[in-house]
Amino acid sequence: MENYTKYKLKGNDELVSLLADKDKVFVIACNKCFKEFETIDEPDCGEFEKIAAEQGKTITGSAKVDFLCNKTQTEKKLQDMIPEGTEQIFVISCGLGIQTVADIAKVPVYAASNSLNYTGHHGMALTKKSCDACAQCYLNITGGVCPIVDCSKSLINGQCGGAKNGKCEVDPDKDCAWEKINKKLEKQGRTEEFLNQPVQVRDYSKVNFKVVNDYVKSIREERFAGYYGGVHPTENKEFSEHISLERFPEPKVAVISMSQHLGAPANPIVQVGDTVKVGQKIGEAAGFISAPVHSSVSGTVIAVEPRMHATRGSEVMAVVIESDGKNTLHESVKPNKGYEDLTPDEIIEIVREAGIVGMGGAGFPTSVKLKPNKPIEAILLNGCECEPYLTADHKVFMEFADDIIYGLKAMIKTVDAEKGIIVIEDNKPDAVALMEAKIADCDNIEVVTAKTKYPQGAEKMLIKRVMGRQVPRGGLPADVGVVVSNISTVKAISDAIQKGMPLIERVASVTGEKIKNPGNYIVKIGTSVKELIDYCGGVTDDDVLIKMGGPMMGFVLSDLNVPMMKGSNGIIAINTDQTQEVACIKCGRCVDVCPMELTPLYFAKLADEKDWVGMRDRNVLDCVECRCCDYICSSKIPIVSKIKAGKNAIREMK
Amino acid sequence: MLITQLKSKETIVSLVDGKKVFIINCQGCKEVHFPEKEAAEFQKELAEDGNVTGIITTDYICNPENMKLRLEKHMSAIEAADVVLVFSCGVGVQTIAEYLEDKKVCAACDTYPLPGFQGVTPLEYDCDQCGECYLNITGGICPITACSKSLVNGPCGGTKNGKCEVDGDMECGWERIYRRLAQLGRQDALKCPVQIRNFATDDEVKNL
Numbered sequence A: 001m002e003n004y005t006k007y008k009l010k011g012n013d014e015l016v017s018l019l020a021d022k023d024k025v026f027v028i029a030c031n032k033c034f035k036e037f038e039t040i041d042e043p044d045c046g047e048f049e050k051i052a053a054e055q056g057k058t059i060t061g062s063a064k065v066d067f068l069c070n071k072t073q074t075e076k077k078l079q080d081m082i083p084e085g086t087e088q089i090f091v092i093s094c095g096l097g098i099q100t101v102a103d104i105a106k107v108p109v110y111a112a113s114n115s116l117n118y119t120g121h122h123g124m125a126l127t128k129k130s131c132d133a134c135a136q137c138y139l140n141i142t143g144g145v146c147p148i149v150d151c152s153k154s155l156i157n158g159q160c161g162g163a164k165n166g167k168c169e170v171d172p173d174k175d176c177a178w179e180k181i182n183k184k185l186e187k188q189g190r191t192e193e194f195l196n197q198p199v200q201v202r203d204y205s206k207v208n209f210k211v212v213n214d215y216v217k218s219i220r221e222e223r224f225a226g227y228y229g230g231v232h233p234t235e236n237k238e239f240s241e242h243i244s245l246e247r248f249p250e251p252k253v254a255v256i257s258m259s260q261h262l263g264a265p266a267n268p269i270v271q272v273g274d275t276v277k278v279g280q281k282i283g284e285a286a287g288f289i290s291a292p293v294h295s296s297v298s299g300t301v302i303a304v305e306p307r308m309h310a311t312r313g314s315e316v317m318a319v320v321i322e323s324d325g326k327n328t329l330h331e332s333v334k335p336n337k338g339y340e341d342l343t344p345d346e347i348i349e350i351v352r353e354a355g356i357v358g359m360g361g362a363g364f365p366t367s368v369k370l371k372p373n374k375p376i377e378a379i380l381l382n383g384c385e386c387e388p389y390l391t392a393d394h395k396v397f398m399e400f401a402d403d404i405i406y407g408l409k410a411m412i413k414t415v416d417a418e419k420g421i422i423v424i425e426d427n428k429p430d431a432v433a434l435m436e437a438k439i440a441d442c443d444n445i446e447v448v449t450a451k452t453k454y455p456q457g458a459e460k461m462l463i464k465r466v467m468g469r470q471v472p473r474g475g476l477p478a479d480v481g482v483v484v485s486n487i488s489t490v491k492a493i494s495d496a497i498q499k500g501m502p503l504i505e506r507v508a509s510v511t512g513e514k515i516k517n518p519g520n521y522i523v524k525i526g527t528s529v530k531e532l533i534d535y536c537g538g539v540t541d542d543d544v545l546i547k548m549g550g551p552m553m554g555f556v557l558s559d560l561n562v563p564m565m566k567g568s569n570g571i572i573a574i575n576t577d578q579t580q581e582v583a584c585i586k587c588g589r590c591v592d593v594c595p596m597e598l599t600p601l602y603f604a605k606l607a608d609e610k611d612w613v614g615m616r617d618r619n620v621l622d623c624v625e626c627r628c629c630d631y632i633c634s635s636k637i638p639i640v641s642k643i644k645a646g647k648n649a650i651r652e653m654k
Numbered sequence B: 001m002l003i004t005q006l007k008s009k010e011t012i013v014s015l016v017d018g019k020k021v022f023i024i025n026c027q028g029c030k031e032v033h034f035p036e037k038e039a040a041e042f043q044k045e046l047a048e049d050g051n052v053t054g055i056i057t058t059d060y061i062c063n064p065e066n067m068k069l070r071l072e073k074h075m076s077a078i079e080a081a082d083v084v085l086v087f088s089c090g091v092g093v094q095t096i097a098e099y100l101e102d103k104k105v106c107a108a109c110d111t112y113p114l115p116g117f118q119g120v121t122p123l124e125y126d127c128d129q130c131g132e133c134y135l136n137i138t139g140g141i142c143p144i145t146a147c148s149k150s151l152v153n154g155p156c157g158g159t160k161n162g163k164c165e166v167d168g169d170m171e172c173g174w175e176r177i178y179r180r181l182a183q184l185g186r187q188d189a190l191k192c193p194v195q196i197r198n199f200a201t202d203d204e205v206k207n208l
Helices: A012-019 A044-054 A071-079 A095-104 A177-187 A191-195 A209-223 A344-353 A392-415 A429-438 A459-467 A487-498 A529-535 A589-593 A600-608 A612-617 A628-632 A639-653 B009-016 B036-047 B064-072 B075-079 B090-099 B173-184 B187-191 B202-206
Strands: A007-009 A025-030 A059-065 A088-092 A109-111 A113-115 A245-247 A253-257 A281-284 A299-308 A315-323 A378-383 A419-425 A445-450 A482-486 A505-511 A519-524 A544-548 A570-575 B002-006 B021-026 B052-058 B083-087 B104-107 B109-113
Touching (some): A007 A044, A012 A044, A025 A044, A044 A059, A044 A088, A071 A095, A088 A095, A095 A109, A177 A191, A209 B109, A245 A392, A253 A299, A281 A315, A378 A392, A378 A459, A392 A419, A392 A429, A392 A445, A392 A482, A392 A487, A429 A445, A459 A482, A487 A505, A529 A544, A529 A570, A589 A600, A589 A628, A600 A612, A612 A639, B002 B036, B009 B036, B021 B036, B036 B052, B052 B064, B064 B075, B083 B090
Parallel strands (some): A025 A088, A088 A109, A245 A519, A378 A419, A378 A482, A419 A445, A505 A570, B021 B052, B021 B083
Antiparallel strands (some): A253 A315, A299 A315, A544 A570, B002 B109
16 A cells, blocks of 8 residues: 655754753654554654653653644643643654644644655545646646646646657656657547647646635634534435425325334234224333334224334334224324423323334434433424435424424423524525524524534534533433424424324435435325335336435335334435445544544444454444444445444443 | 636536536545535536536545446446546546546546645645754744745745735734744744755655
């Protein structure tokens, strides 16, 4: 593998004279980037310490840090690292690392190394190809061979004439770039085209530092907006965002899984042959962290048996009901008193009995969330829908704004919160405008517009973005006085109170470039995914990837005969992608995008080595599996699946 | 990491010249540089004539193995095109040009250097990889990149109100250096011998 080591220790003499009048030295070395990822120590640190020791200098300590130029993380690492009495810090790294430390440290910082010049080795993947970033790409007239980099003299109008036997006169080991260009153009029959080009004049003023600096500044602002890291995948919401919400036709058969939530699966309480009605409870919660399940249709139970589960990938107990198409309501479905007249405990009981769970995907029983046992300052309503493609929450805003506010008010009352905050990403300006109009007369509800960035909808990121608070390691939002809820969940709470209707249907998008007719539907829980896709005209061709949920955190469906569940916010059919895992090149981008500020590259490596303890020590359990690292990885390493394997192994260790 | 900007519409249109075109977008490092929206709009316009045989968007086309895997299923559309238009940095264009040897492969973007590309994050400061780090005598502020003139022995004297005479929006690098040294009580550093910059080429520096 190419090794783009960026620095080299300064010479012995220079270091000796540099150290002459100094003592009490702390040494920091960067673990280097763009090289083969090895866990061996870089030798430079030891070499420098040896020289310093020979000069009789006291070394107060030393540290090796990954990606020293990552200022956010370096700042945190340095906080407790430098011992009292340190008079200066020597840094072994490229100029960026040294400047980063010089910027942060309170004591003088010295460079113990020189940066090496690797002009032109850009690009994320390691490659011998070079680009000099001249800002006036000449590749179009040279058949794709760069005259700036490949020609020793960077000539742009033809060869100098000094080539001997095809070799450069400056460096006889190098092929003459212009001979290469000529051959290529000849081969493609483009010589004439080249000869007709006007003379090229290189404009050295094109690389305008002001433009570049402004650009970098704007990127930095975006990158650190609200919370560290994150990515912005192409939104792809245009397939379905303009399509209005429709009710999906009644399913003939509903397969209702007993496990649509986090925690113990519900126990079925109906038998084959039983007649059930809409809203009738068919599964009883099996513990505190569990939720009951209700029938979404009226009809006859035709099976109580394990059926394929979309997100677990195995068979899970389900109640299968053949619909009579009549939609007869069960007697238990009747409106409650208004939330104003209900006690918090009554509201919690209604929510529990209605089988309401987090509808953003995680499926945590909402009734448990409503008993935080801690003072709550704010309820955050998550309407970010930061996953690309999905537009279900967007539609819920547009169609059920009043229900959302009703449900939010009920939640505020239940946990005795000071206020409710509805968070919407700025790619849904119509939803923002509508909600702002609707809350005009509410003192304790506000709307926050957040700049679109993934994974904004993850509750820890959302809390940091809106409240500026950090949920402690292993803690819950309630620890920082917050309860987070998805907007569909709040709408379900409103239905449970106002109509007495348990959670039996939800809004879901069926979208993606491979769906013939995308749409947004109110779908009954238990409707088959296959039915949904068929209704939308099917997929355009067989080369397709179908997922339940969004492209980032959704589950790949290999079998479409699985039912929609309480947490199924969408079905997407998208282009397949062919990639191959190659070795990590230590580009550091996974560290750059990880919103939990972890080091994903180590997880991938440690998982391969089955070093579960090492993974645990690097806080792998904090990972929220948002897949930003997978998304950004230039080596296409399936980091998250390795992380999942590690997490499972760690849990088994306990 | 590099910044890319679209070439002018006229330039790109003249490259295509009304012929059949296949478009490849690379959004590998797009978090920091790719003009995604402008490119998409322009490609939509281009496709209106019906001359676009295919558009794909991938990442890291500079990673040749993955690039080949991803191009595989589009080869017939690529064959049908006269021109392959690549929206990426110069590295990506060259990777494609080498792989599609017989095709006219064109760059639709110009590539700008991004300060700090050798690190992970775009920073406020830059390293020019000069090969003889001056940060020790400047309190950790790089005179090569923080001074418009890359002076290594002190200010040019052209500063007005702390701003650079080359770029009125830029702070004088040497005033910053002086302030930092004063703050650290290290003004002595300025008494170092006169520095002479070595402009040796890459290989010479590496072989020092």
